[in-house]
Every structure is written in structure tokens, then in C-alpha cells.
Amino acid sequence: MSITMHDVARLAGVSIKTVSNVVNDYPHIRPETRDRVNSAIDELGYRPNLIARGLRSGRTGVISLIIPDLRNAYFAELADVVMRAADAQGLSVIIEQSGADRDREIGLLGGERKQKVDGILYSALALGEDDAHILNDVTTPLVLLGERIFHGPTDHVTMQNTEGARAATAHLIALGRTRIAVVGAHRGEVIGSAGLRLAGYREALADAGIAYDDELVGEVGGWYRSGGAQAMRLLLDSGAKFDGLVAFNDSMALGAMRVMQEAGLRIPDDVAVIGYDDIDETRYTLPTLSTIDPGKEEIAEVAVRFLLERIGNPGAVIEPREHLAAYRVVVRESSTLPQN
Amino acid sequence: MSITMHDVARLAGVSIKTVSNVVNDYPHIRPETRDRVNSAIDELGYRPNLIARGLRSGRTGVISLIIPDLRNAYFAELADVVMRAADAQGLSVIIEQSGADRDREIGLLGGERKQKVDGILYSALALGEDDAHILNDVTTPLVLLGERIFHGPTDHVTMQNTEGARAATAHLIALGRTRIAVVGAHRGEVIGSAGLRLAGYREALADAGIAYDDELVGEVGGWYRSGGAQAMRLLLDSGAKFDGLVAFNDSMALGAMRVMQEAGLRIPDDVAVIGYDDIDETRYTLPTLSTIDPGKEEIAEVAVRFLLERIGNPGAVIEPREHLAAYRVVVRESSTLPQN
DNA sequence: CTGAAAGCGCTAACAC
DNA sequence: GTGTTAGCGCTTTCAG
Secondary structure (H helix, E strand, O other), X not given: OOOOHHHHHHHHOOOHHHHHHHHOOOOXXXXXXXXXXXXHHHHHOOOOXXXXXXXXXXXXXXXXXXXXXXXXXXXXXXHHHHHHHXXXXXXXXXXXXXXXXXXXXXXXXXXXXXXXXXEEEEOOOOOOHHHHHHHHHOOOOEEEEXXXXXXXXXXXXXXXXXXXXXXXXXXXXXXXXXXXXXXXEOOOOOOOHHHHHHHHHHHHHHHOOOOOOHHHEEEOOOOXXXXXXXXXXXXXXXXXXXXXXXXXXXXXXXXXXXXXXXXXXXXXXXXXXXXXOOOXXXXXXXXXXXXXXXXXXXXXXXXXXXXXXXXXXXOOOOOOOEEEOOOEEEOOHHHOOOOO | OOOOHHHHHHHHOOOHHHHHHHHOOOOOOOHHHHHHHHHHHHHHOOOOOHHHHHHHHOOOOEEEEEEOOOOOHHHHHHHHHHHHHHHHOOOEEEEEEOOOOXXXXXXXXXXXXXXXXXXEEEOOOOOOHHHHHHHHHOOOOEEEEOXXXXXXXXXXXXXXXXXXXXXXXXXXXXXXXXXXXXXXXOOOOOOOHHHHHHHHHHHHHHHHOOOOOHHHEEEOOOOOHHHHHHHHHHHHHOOXXXXXXXXXXXXXXXXHHHHHHHOOOOOOOOOXXXXXXXXXXXXXXXXXXXXXXXXXXXXXXXXXXXXXXHHHOOOOOOOOOEEXXXXXXXXXXXXXXXXX
């Protein structure tokens, strides 16, 4: 029913192989032959069948991106940049949501669906160090996004959590703030984002000779707006005094800011605030939110590149690489000193 | 290199056809044979090659979802529900972003990539009535999401824009508000979301015998938070008095609320506010935002079903169908009457 | 109920 | 430079 290479070959009076050569830009073809084939292609409206090509070549031109949840602005934006980076390389992206559920995160890696893709960008949240062995069984090229919870056999592209949080905190300190609260800690966590960012916060305090005060550290279950709001309410109720706030992501920062504004605190005058992630929304709030740009574009671009390198060298044993994206302190109104 | 049906057949001592029958749950197989094949499958760890199957059957088990932009919370949430609905049917979803760019919207429909999918869910923003003919050339099963700008040959699943906006306005009127402002209008637009929702607003006013006042209608370029904020600033500067606000989407409502709060207006006491879309965020703001739930889940579920019906009946001429999802007024704090 | 064989449309040796 | 041929792994007539 659809037009095949045979049809083109017949019309052009050449063999199917020649058609294939033309379609694939094989270099050594007589220009005259090439033209004849091309006009036959145009005349028939021939389009190569990508599935057949995939069967033959073992490539599909599709990669998958496994993330917890698109409803989370950070992951939606990550997906956005990954799709742009993939698009630039001629790849399509299948997105799969794990819901941050461990079983699903594992299931997605093992399922049959991964056959349909050349490689996987994998952002796991619920998997822990103990699950690292799971990655060994995956033969599909894989690049890990997010925390380095694993020391597995895969490439890993991530952000500088500790350094970013340290810079955020140092920024507030440079503003003259000394009582700096935190929202988003997970007690006892060391290796996840919360643990790494808390470490950065502590480092910055230490650098400035400011004592760490446990009372100023607000714990949060989920890193959502509501969590930030709730943690801030507790902080305010506790009577603790503070003039700065580092939120471990932007959503929590926004939730906390709301609560502070309701309580009559002025931002940044009374409390200077900085978040993390640089989600779009931070540009539109009142006041606009200072934040750490974790380098999402770079993460996406490098991850896709790593993946393509592995896809392109199937047999090759490439030493697992790690890439840390450059972060950037983005100063907006929430941490800009009042004019006077 | 990978295990094929031949390997299984050899081990089980049957023909490749029998293996195929077992794998595809073909009914008439002797249980004994089936068991033998199944244990061979288990022993070898055989997994059917989906690409090869796709080549043969013409199906890939993948659909694509074309949307303007994942950064927009509405589309991120739409993508989320579409992926869940597709997942429930065993389908994977490739997401493609058009950036609301007309050329790209058209290009995505014509490109080679669509070969890799069985069907397309298409949410176009920049395409107009004049572009309807483009859909005629698309042979891939297609379901339109969003405004009915086209009267093309395809199924169409959308929300009840006019009715939803009317219900939103009526809700504020029922609260006793009579000076109801609008944010999100597009002057002169009739057929897009802005035009349809404005029509609903006017209908509700007319129903209540309230005169339409052009001064209360705020225009906005893009339906983002910043647009809502800006429109509200203009409205306040104009000196117009109002006690209610209908925003044509939630993002704009949030932007406008911020500006009102800065200006010292209390919500809902001074101004009752309602948005549109029921994005997640509306549950976490202060106050929480009343809104219209446009029935995203239903839209996704029906759209996937329509698409599957077309995919499943390749030759069949199915009369283009239209489905309007049920909407729902979601009352939250921003439009809840004060206790006294 | 099961086997043999013919492709789906393409790519890649290997000839000529 | 170009043609021939053999599959990629699977489904699907058609026999038996």
C-alpha cells in the first residue's frame, strides 16, 4: 500500500540498493544517478519506513525520559529542555512517569517498553543505594539524572546541590543577614538533595563564622508549596527570629513567602528569601524570587550527548562519567537590598 | 545476539509458529504444548521484539501528544493525564512541543516522525480555521484537543469553555457580587478560548440582568501569571470599582491576586476571585483559588479512546465525533463568603 | 492443532 | 559506482 524503495528503484531504473544509498547520503554516487533517484522519490512521494529501518539497524530514534511527575514544575521544565536537546539531535522522546514510586521506577527499567527506545534518561527519586545493582541488568544505554545515589555502571549528570545551597546561603550572608532559616530539610538524610543542600547551607554558615541553629531549620515532607507554607507556619509559631530564608526549592519558597506576607513580614526588608531550581514562576511572583539556577539546560544537553555516545558505540566499554552542571545565583527582588 | 522465537522453538521442540501462537494468546493450543513453550520462554528469558512486531503489524504501541509547551502548567497536567490514560491502554506517549508556533504545529503533523506512532493527539494553538485543510492530508489517526477551530475530518475532544465561564461568573453573582471584572480577554477574538469564555461571562451577566461594562474587562497578551498581574494593575489604576474577578485561567488569577493583595484588597472579602483550569497550584495558594475544573481527566480518557478506535479500525470511515467534557465549579477560599 | 514458508521495508555484505 | 542477496524478528496465509 505505501511506497517502498522497490517502487522508487523501478521508476528510476536502478536497484534498490542505489535508492538506499541516495536516501542515506552515501557519498559515492554519480550525481546523475542521484538526481534520477531523487526525482523518482519526489514523484512518488516516497518516505522511508522508519520502523523497517529500526528493525534492521536496531535503532529507533527514540529515547525515553523517566521522571517522577510532570505536575512538578521542575520536572516539567526538565522535560522541556530534554526534549529540546533531543530534538536538536533528531531524537523523539517518550516520557514515562514513575510517580516517585520505587516499584514503578524499577518496573519501568525492566519492562518490555524499553525495547522501543535506543536509550534512557533516568531520574529516580525513590531508589536508594541498595538498588544500584538493578542498573547492572539494564543493557539499554542509560544516563542517570539527579542525585548520585548510585555508584553504578552508568553515566551520571547532575547539579551541584551542595555548592548551590552554599552559594545561596552566602548570598544572604553578604546581604548582612545572620539569622538564616531553612525550609526543606529531611532529618537524617545525607545523600539526597535535601541532605546535600543542607550541607551546603552549613558550610556557608561555617565560612562566615555563624553558628548553626537547629531551631531555624524547617523540615518538610514533600517539596511542594504546601510543605513550604506549613514549615514556615511552624517556624513563625516557634517564635524564632530570622532575617533570611533559604528554601531548598522554589515551590517551598513560594509557599513560605505567602505565609510570611500574611504574617506581615516584608520581603526582602524583614526577611530576604532565596529558593532553588529557577522555575519559570519565580520570574512572575511578587516579589520575584531569587534562586539558584541549577543548569537544567546544561544537564539536558550533556545527558543527551552522553546517551548518544553510548548509543553510537554499542559494544564499547565507556568508563562511567559524571558531569556536574554549572550553577548560578539568580538575584531577584526577594533578596535585593532596599534602596535606602 | 538477542533471543528470538527460533531459539525458543528449538528448545521447546516446536515450530516458530507455535511459539508465536503462545506469545499472542492464540486460543487453540494444546495446554501441554503451551506449557512446554512457556517454560522454554522462561528458561531463555525470551522477550518478543516489539520493533519486528511493529514492522509486521504496522503498529508501534506509541502515540504522540503534540502540545504547545510543557512549561505551561495546564499542558503539563494535560500531558500527565494523557499519559495515565494511554498507559492504562498499554500505550507509550511521545510528547512533541510546538511552542504555539504555527509553522512548527504544521511541521510536526507532516514530518517523518509520525511514522513511529499509531496515532496523534493534537493540541494546536496557533492554527486557524484556514489551516483546516491541512488535516485532510494526514492519514495517521488523529484526535484534536482544545478549541474547535477546525471543522475538519477528525474527532475532537474539548472543554465547555463558554458554559464553564458562565458558571464561574454565575457563582460570583450568587455570592452577591455585581461588579465583576475579567482578566484574560483578547479583543475581537470569537472562536478561541478567550472569545468563548468571554461569551460565557456575558451570558451570565445577562442572565442576572447586570449590564456589561467594558471598563471591567482586562485584556492580556499571554495567559501567564505576569499577564494577569499586569492587567490587574491597569484595572486598579483605572479606578474602576469591582467586587468580583473572573480570570480566564488560573495562572492569570494568581498574578492578579498578588497585585490585589499588594494593593491591600482582601480576598474574598473585597474581591471574590475565580480562575479556570483547576491546576494543582490552586490548592496550595493563600487563599486557595476557586476555579473551573474543565474535566482534564475526561478529556484525556475520551481522546485516547477515540484514537484507539480509529487505530483499531484502519480502513473504517468513522464519522467525526465531538466530545465536550463535563466541567465543575470548584469552590475554594477565594470565593467563600466570610463567616459573618 | 501445528509446521513450512513467504514476506513487512530496509540495510549491509559482497560481488561485479 | 551499482546490483544481488541475505537477513533483522515477527506474523500470517496455507498446508497438513
